[in-house]
Amino acid sequence: MLSNEMKQKVRRLFHAERLPVGTIARMLGLHHSTVRRAILHDGVPLVAIPRRSSKLDPFVPFLVDALERYPGVTASRLYEMVRERGYDGRPDHFRAIVARHRKPKPAEAFVRRSTLRGEEAQVDWAHFGRIEIDGFSRPLVAFVLVLSWSRWAHLRFGVDMRIGSFLEHHQRAFEALGGVPRTILYDNLKSAVAQRIGDAIVFNRDLEVFATHYCYAPRPVAPYRGNEKGRVERAIRHVRTSFFVGRSFRDLADLNAQAETWCREVRGANKHPEDRTLTVATALDQEREVLRALPADAYPVADRVEVAIGKTPYARFDGNDYSVPHDRVKQTLTVVATSDTVRVMDGQVVVATHARSWGRGVQVEDSAHLAALVAEKRKAADSRGMNRVFRAVPEAQELVRRLAERGGNIRNALMRMGEMLDVYGVTTLTKAVIEAIASDAPHIAGLRQILDREHPVVPSSVTLPDHPKARDIVVRQSPLSAYDALKKEGIES
Numbered sequence: 001m002l003s004n005e006m007k008q009k010v011r012r013l014f015h016a017e018r019l020p021v022g023t024i025a026r027m028l029g030l031h032h033s034t035v036r037r038a039i040l041h042d043g044v045p046l047v048a049i050p051r052r053s054s055k056l057d058p059f060v061p062f063l064v065d066a067l068e069r070y071p072g073v074t075a076s077r078l079y080e081m082v083r084e085r086g087y088d089g090r091p092d093h094f095r096a097i098v099a100r101h102r103k104p105k106p107a108e109a110f111v112r113r114s115t116l117r118g119e120e121a122q123v124d125w126a127h128f129g130r131i132e133i134d135g136f137s138r139p140l141v142a143f144v145l146v147l148s149w150s151r152w153a154h155l156r157f158g159v160d161m162r163i164g165s166f167l168e169h170h171q172r173a174f175e176a177l178g179g180v181p182r183t184i185l186y187d188n189l190k191s192a193v194a195q196r197i198g199d200a201i202v203f204n205r206d207l208e209v210f211a212t213h214y215c216y217a218p219r220p221v222a223p224y225r226g227n228e229k230g231r232v233e234r235a236i237r238h239v240r241t242s243f244f245v246g247r248s249f250r251d252l253a254d255l256n257a258q259a260e261t262w263c264r265e266v267r268g269a270n271k272h273p274e275d276r277t278l279t280v281a282t283a284l285d286q287e288r289e290v291l292r293a294l295p296a297d298a299y300p301v302a303d304r305v306e307v308a309i310g311k312t313p314y315a316r317f318d319g320n321d322y323s324v325p326h327d328r329v330k331q332t333l334t335v336v337a338t339s340d341t342v343r344v345m346d347g348q349v350v351v352a353t354h355a356r357s358w359g360r361g362v363q364v365e366d367s368a369h370l371a372a373l374v375a376e377k378r379k380a381a382d383s384r385g386m387n388r389v390f391r392a393v394p395e396a397q398e399l400v401r402r403l404a405e406r407g408g409n410i411r412n413a414l415m416r417m418g419e420m421l422d423v424y425g426v427t428t429l430t431k432a433v434i435e436a437i438a439s440d441a442p443h444i445a446g447l448r449q450i451l452d453r454e455h456p457v458v459p460s461s462v463t464l465p466d467h468p469k470a471r472d473i474v475v476r477q478s479p480l481s482a483y484d485a486l487k488k489e490g491i492e493s
Contacts, residue, residue: 010024060097075099125191134360140157141159143166147181148181154177158252158339164302185221192204203220243262317335320357393426403443424455432454
């Protein structure tokens with residue numbers, strides 16, 4: 001049963017505002033049959049109201065679908081989206097059309113908190129689904145810091161909520177502000193709160209040291225007082241509805257660049273909710289005047305992890321491998337990581353610097369590290385094998401050249417020829433190399449076969465210990481005729 005006041009409102013919207021029944025029903029949260037009964041109550045016939053065509057008519061299905069999918073999306077964001085699709089009408093007319101199609105929200109009562117300029121900021125995390133980075137799916141989170149007086153917001157997206165990232169986001173916000181508020185309000189965040197016992201809060205030790213460095217006081221939200229951090233919660237809702245909804249981006253860097261522009265140009269242009277003569281940007285200019293000054297030195301917010309370098313020259317951090325110089329193997333080094341870079345340090349000496357990868361199982365390499373390693377291995381191979389073998393058997397150069405053309409392992413070949421040189425001598429090895437080249441068998445297997453054929457290994461006599469079981473052991477020489485047969489058939493061993 002509708003109240004008389006509601007009936008009058010329905011009739012006014014229908015007769016005076018000339019709104020259709022369906023629009024009135026959506027605006028007032030009523031069933032369309034209830035609206036019809038209220039209109040017909042005084043005996044006035046219900047007739048369809050002719051409506052002029054509008055430029056927006058082709059876009060109404062898109063608007064209805066967008067409002068259904070994203071109920072909280074702002075009219076300004078919808079206006080941007082339809083303009084991208086070809087709409088060139090006025091924003092004021094567009095807002096009126098959006099209001100007709102938007103379902104009304106129930107009223108919410110809250111207690112307004114007053115703060116002074118530079119007194120307080122509020123901080124919170126927000127989840128925005130997942131993002132694909134380097135072929136790996138990661139959670140997409142947003143760090144939001146809001147100045148309580150001016151409503152200025154710092155927005156930055158990332159893929160983790162570790163303490164290092166948490167403090168780095170603070171630092172970026174302070175640098176963008178050019179100052180620090182006197183207190184920062186935190187909810188029960190794992191990044192900030194180490195332990196809560198009743199009303200007592202124990203903050204993360206790293207956060208306390210960071211706050212001391214920047215001369216601000218971390219303050220917890222009182223239990224069951226969610227309205228105390230209403231400014232950051234409303235800012236997060238604004239980000240969801242006015243910035244993030246329907247937005248496309250190439251990668252995390254592109255998303256953060258768009259977020260920075262939106263905070264400055266869109267949110268900064270909003271009217272201040274308590275003083276309509278100010279925008280958020282002009283209010284920020286006033287608040288900057290009373291913020292605490294930044295310290296002379298920035299706080300080291302990077303994550304620091306000691307890593308043991310194994311046989312291969314790579315430092316493993318956060319599931320990825322970062323190259324280091326080859327002379328650092330078998331050492332313990334320190335990884336210093338920010339959201340952008342990974343540095344590998346030996347004490348105070350930086351031995352490697354890489355762009356940080358947020359994937360998993362990624363091998364991040366510096367080409368200079370790999371080139372130095374290859375050069376060192378080539379030098380070692382030359383010194384250990386090549387010079388010695390080539391000086392003793394110059395013909396081996398041709399064999400090695402042909403082996404390289406076939407993709408053979410040169411280092412292994414030189415090492416094996418060095419062993420053959422020690423066993424058979426220069427003359428025998430030279431003859432075998434010449435024969436291997438002539439028979440087009442430029443590989444170690446062919447060379448070994450020639451040497452075994454010309455100089456079979458005669459098993460040496462072995463004196464067994466005087467033991468009853470040892471007397472029955474017979475050592476037999478394996479026949480080599482099978483290998484000769486394979487060679488005749490053209491099968492290389």
